[in-house]
Amino acid sequence: MSVKECGHHSSQRRNLLRLILGAIAAFVVLILLVIFLIWVILRPTKPHFTLQDATLYAFNLSTPTPNTLTLTMQVTLSSHNPNARIGVYYHALRVYASYRSQQISLATALPDTYQGHRDFAVWSPFLFGNVVPVAPFVLTSLQQDQSAAGAVMVNVKVNGRVKWKVGSWVSGRYHIYVNCPAYISFAGDRSNVAGVVASPVKFRLLQSCSVDV
16 A cells, blocks of 8 residues: 555544544534523523411420420421423422521421422421420520520421423422521510410511522
């Protein structure tokens, strides 16, 4: 084989390689363009959660050591899907109460729910915590909050999974984390650090929640 023929074949291989690389680059650009156009057209927005109200039946702290807390409350949570072209599937949602970053109730399961375009969903779960051990700093914080304002801030939190639905296409599952602050007032004497609620008290809150997806 002559040198001229070898050079010709080498040039053909280089051209073929350039064509393959160019096709791969064009395909990647096309995929990115499609994703960008979908994002621009659909403009996906995470759901908006609101803590509408809370009914407190018991919030009792037992002392001395070991300190335990007994909590019974019902909350009303609503979720709004602001997307005009995207539906939302909620899976394995669990809601619980927290005080000073310590969980003070069992996690209550919410039913799996599909939320259509610009639709609303409402849940009214009960939260229970029966003789829950609390850290010493929690007792101190409760005493300070109650003596200063006669109220505490309880965070109602939701953990679970969401999936997005566009037409017949459904995405994979994404983690959703919701945090709703709720200011709860105690009845009776502020010096009563046990914080006993003598009868059910309903608080209308309409408190917006932070949502991370």
